[in-house]
Amino acid sequence: MENRIVLATPEELRRLTTIENLVIKCDPIEEIDRAKLQVTVEAAFEETLKENYFAEMSHQGAVVCYEEGYRVVGVVIPDLYHIVTLARHPLYRGQHLGEKILMEILAKLGKFNLRSKPDRKIANKLYQRVADDSLPIVAVDGIGYNVYWKNHSPFEVAVALAYASSQPSHFKK
Numbered sequence: 001m002e003n004r005i006v007l008a009t010p011e012e013l014r015r016l017t018t019i020e021n022l023v024i025k026c027d028p029i030e031e032i033d034r035a036k037l038q039v040t041v042e043a044a045f046e047e048t049l050k051e052n053y054f055a056e057m058s059h060q061g062a063v064v065c066y067e068e069g070y071r072v073v074g075v076v077i078p079d080l081y082h083i084v085t086l087a088r089h090p091l092y093r094g095q096h097l098g099e100k101i102l103m104e105i106l107a108k109l110g111k112f113n114l115r116s117k118p119d120r121k122i123a124n125k126l127y128q129r130v131a132d133d134s135l136p137i138v139a140v141d142g143i144g145y146n147v148y149w150k151n152h153s154p155f156e157v158a159v160a161l162a163y164a165s166s167q168p169s170h171f172k173k
Contacts (some may be wrong), residue, residue: 006101007071010027015132019089019166022067022072022097022100022103023068024065024066024067024068024100024101025065025067025068026028026063026064026065026066026108027063027064027066027074028058028059028061028062028063028064029054029057029060029062029063029075030058030063032053032064032066033070035071035072036071037064037066037073037075039070039089039091040070040071040072040073040075040087040088041075041085041087041169043087043089043090043091044089044090045087045171047171047172048171048172049170049171050170051173053170056140056170057077057084060077061077061078061079062075062076062077063077063078064074064076065071065073065101065104065105065108066101067097067101071088071089071091071097072087072088072092072097072100072101073085073086073087073088073101074086074087074101074102074104074105075114075158076105076109078109078162079108079157080110080113080159080160080163081111081113081160081166082112082113082114082163083105083112083113083114084114084170086098086101086114086123088101091121098123098126098134099130101152102126102127102130103130104171106130106150109151110151110163111149111152111155111156112149112150112151113148113149113152113156113160113163113164114127114148114149115137115139115145115146115147115148115164115167116145116146117143117144117145117146118136118144118145118146120133124139124146126160127146130148131148131149131150131151132149132150132151132152132157133148133149133157134146134147134149134165135147135150135161137161137164137165138165139165139166139167139168140165140166140167140168141163141168141169143168143169145164146165147160147161
């Protein structure tokens, strides 16, 4: 029998069909279903996570915000208000799940910052609409990003830009 990861059962999907019914939980990265998180993130970005992703996120105190079917996930470093990864499984496009989880994270933290590659047009439109401002940066590994932030002081913006610049991609090359 083939091993495969099921994001949600048909019963769960029927119950969770609208954005209004979406319940977001946030738990330490050590306590979530890493396999389901990985499936969603890799499907959303069409890239493979580095082997050390979970260890690195655990080391940085990451929390994962997700809905029980793992259709949409956000990996957050609360101390920095930084959203490391915001991903929606491609099977669920057009349901505004990315917006829902972003707004839930904002409600929980009161502020956020994140980085996004410029070619992620749909995601960047959402971030531009919600964020106060953004600036382009080049990360330590030479990859260009836009950094977005909401409700940050000038000092917090400087910290967000420095952090986003210092972090290599979480995906294999």
